[in-house]
Amino acid sequence: MKKVYVNEEWCLGCHLCEYYCAGMNSGERDLVKAFSREKKPLPRIRVEEGTDVNFAVQCRHCAVPYCVKGCITGALSVNDGVIVCDQTRCVGCLTCVLSCPYGCIVRDEEAHVITKCDLCLSRNATPACVEGCPNKAIVLEDRE
Amino acid sequence: MAINYIPANFDVVRDHTRCIKCRVCERQCSNEVHYYDEELDTMLCNETDCVDCQRCVSLCPTKALKILPNENRFRKNVNWRQQLMVEAYKQAETGGILLSAMGNPEEFPIYWDKLLLNASQVTNPSIDPLREPMETRVFLGKKSNEVKYDSEGDLVLSNTAPHLELSTPIMFSAMSYGSISYNAHASLAKASKELGIFYNTGEGGLHKDFYEYGPNTIVQVASGRFGVHKDYLDTGAAIEIKIGQGAKPGIGGHLPGAKILEDVSRTRMIPMGTDAISPAPHHDIYSIEDLRQLVLSLKEATEYKKPVIVKIAAVHNVAAIASGVARSGADIIAIDGFRGGTGAAPTRIRDNVGIPIELALAQADFRLREEGIRDNVSLVVGGSIRCSTDAVKAVALGADAVYIGTAALLALGCHLCRDCQRGLCNWGIATQKPELVKRLNPEIGYKRLVNIVHAWDHEIKELMGGMGINSIEALRGNRLMLRGVGLNEVELELLGVKHAGTAI
Structure with missing residues (x-):
């Protein structure tokens, strides 16, 4: 099964994945609109930051x-x-x-x-975190 | 500083109705322009440090940012342009020479844009490259000028000089490890292998990880001789002696100690943290005879198996120098035009020294043909080849192949902010800071390089087909395929092309 994996070598800790994830799961097409709500949409992925290493984590399924x-x-x-x-x-x-x-x-x-995280299956889309990662640190792969 | 003489170059314009305060701009800016103010719950910025690299604009998920030129103007003065005034203030403050990076951005003529290409109509049919074979492969090196047959009448292939085989007449120009990052080099190396072309180590030596790409590597020997040793020479497919560079003809190089970290230090074979200073001349080359000694020494060291390239900057006397180089035993001459890029150069030199590559190329090609030694060498030109048509025009002016440096960096994300010398490249190219270097994932970078060269190759084939030419060899020096527009008689004569509207 394809799952989302993070390669910490390429993770920049930019947090874009969190925003794309939250945006996707808000149901809004527009990120600006999603975040203009009183209740800010929640990301299902979280970036762990260290001094040299960053990586995004979400459900390992x-x-x-x-x-x-x-x-x-x-x-x-x-x-x-x-x-x-x-x-x-x-x-x-x-x-x-x-x-x-x-x-x-x-x-x-x-x-x-x-x-x-449900791998964006409920949105019927490539996971937003994978799609939005600027450095291909987050990938959707079958590693089993 | 109590008085701020120099206004910010740019306005960072944020559309606050679009900004979701994700702070990606803040995290991505190595110049620390953007910051979040908790009390005001808003993003603020310090515009003076912005270099217009466009990293924040490219990554902003809501397209809330724009970087515009600061419209603040000093009182208009045609003689004292604002840029000159700013530079005077800078020098009054620091007492130092001005530094810049990348190629000469000033308003000098760009001859590529004043040359037009021919196409076939009616009497000489054009060729459709999608249906018929189209050859863009080139071989660089000395060509034999005699054909020998044995008594049976069969062709005798005797002692052909070593050649470089390129799938398309494009190579990545010299950019050293140190001036650009490990990941940038990894991208170039991998792309060259996939494309069947070559990249060039520049003066910084070859990192041990890239020895596997040796068959697609040109190793450079420059005045500092950094990283030069037997294995290095043996690993490359060709050896380039760098005499000069288009961005800074006549002067050496200086990689600051801050960039000489462990890996760069090992690759360059110099102590960590020491400045890497390349002298202006090679201290053992003061004549063509001296150059010949180095060419032959390098050939001797590599058993005459590899072509030797001599790279010179396009300067006033370039044709005569090219003639000398052709007689030094070199197999390939590389000429770098005054628009060529650099990781750092004194601004005054970058912007005022050297000549346009178009003129240098045309004149060098003329001179070599006039002297009957054109086949002794291949001509490679760079600085600045910006697109496939520049490459096609270069070939028509006599080049065998072109070097692309800036275009390759653009493929890797460079936005020509021209601040490489600070080592804070937000795109992970011209930096050695690990947190910035990792922004360039070579898996992405190499594919983008492969794409751009494929695209150019495709366009070159289309253009050749239009001209009714099916082999790049038949285009080389074919000035009848070129016409000038808006050029004066001297320029046309130097280029060896007729004005548009003139028939054959």
Whole structure:
């Protein structure tokens, strides 16, 4: 299965992926409009910054997903290898946040639910982070 | 400073209705122009440090930025242009010579733009390169001027001189590792291999990682002799002796110690942190006879297997110098025009020394043919070949191939801000700072280089087809394919072309 991978050698820590991700998942076509809302759209990818090394992290879509195992309502499930969240079933207990070893589950504090990377499948598009990375540090590849 | 004599060169114009404060501009600007103010919750900027490299504009996800020339003007004066006044202020402040980078940007004639190409009509059919074979392959080196047959009447191939085979008459010109980054070199090396052409190490030696690209590498021997050793010479496909450079004829080079980090130091074979100073002349070359000694020494060292190129800057006496070089035993002469680029040069020299490559090329080609030694050498020209038509016109004026440097850097993202000498290149090209170097991913860079050369090759074939020529060899020195517009008689004579409207 193709997943999103980050090559830290080329990650510039520019944070563009976060903005393209948030924009894509806001449902708005225009980034300016997406960010002009009162409630700023949330990115599902996050750039970890160090002095010499930066890299973007988002859901690894683990083969053995602790988040899915721990989900108390069945909101998280595996769909063809992609871990997806049904926000209508999420009660915001944050068990998944606690159990994710990569810290990739994002809290939507206002809506009291979680949100996470679904490889942009729900948008039927190439992942926005991959598309928008200016240095091809984020790639969509089948490495299994 | 209490008095700011020099206004900012540029206005950084931000459309605040579009800005989403993502701070990408701030993170990407090595000149620290943009910054975020938390209290005002807005992006602010310090325009004086902007060099107009366009990195922020290119990466801004909402297209909220524009860099425009600062419209503030000193009182108009035709003699004392604003630029001259600014330079006087700068020198009054620093007491130093002015430094600039890339090629001469001043308003001198560009002869390429005053030359027009021919096309076939009715009596001499044009050729469609998509349907018929079209040859852009060239061989650089000494050509034999006699044809020998044995007693059976078969052609005798005896002792042909070493050649460089190019799939298209374009090579990447000399840019040293040190002046440009590791990733820029990696892109050039990889692209040359894929394209079947050559890139040039410049004076900085060859990084050990790039020895595998040796068959597509021209190794340079310049006045500083940095990084020159036996393996280096053996690895390259050809050896170039650099006498001069178009951007700064007559002077040497100076790579500041700050750029001599571990890898550059090892490659150049000089201590870390020391300035790499190339003398103005080669201290062992004061005549054509001396040059001949170096040419032959290099040939001896590499068992006469590699062609030797001698690179000179286009200066007033270029034709006679080319004639001398052709007699020195060199296989290829490279001439670099006054528009040629550089990583750093004194501004006054860059903008005032040397002559246009078009005139230098035409005159060198004339002189060599007049003396019957044109076939002893190939002619390669650079500085500045900007597009495929410049290359075609160069070939028609007598060049065997062209060198592209600036055009190659543009393919890698360079926006000609002409501030390479500061080493803060936001595009990861003219810098040694690791966090900036990584901005140029060679996987992207090499493909862009391959694309631009492919595109040019395609255009060259279309142009040749239009002229009814199916081999680049048949275009070389074919001045009948050129006509001048808006040129005076002297210029036309020097170029050896007729004015537009004149029939054959």
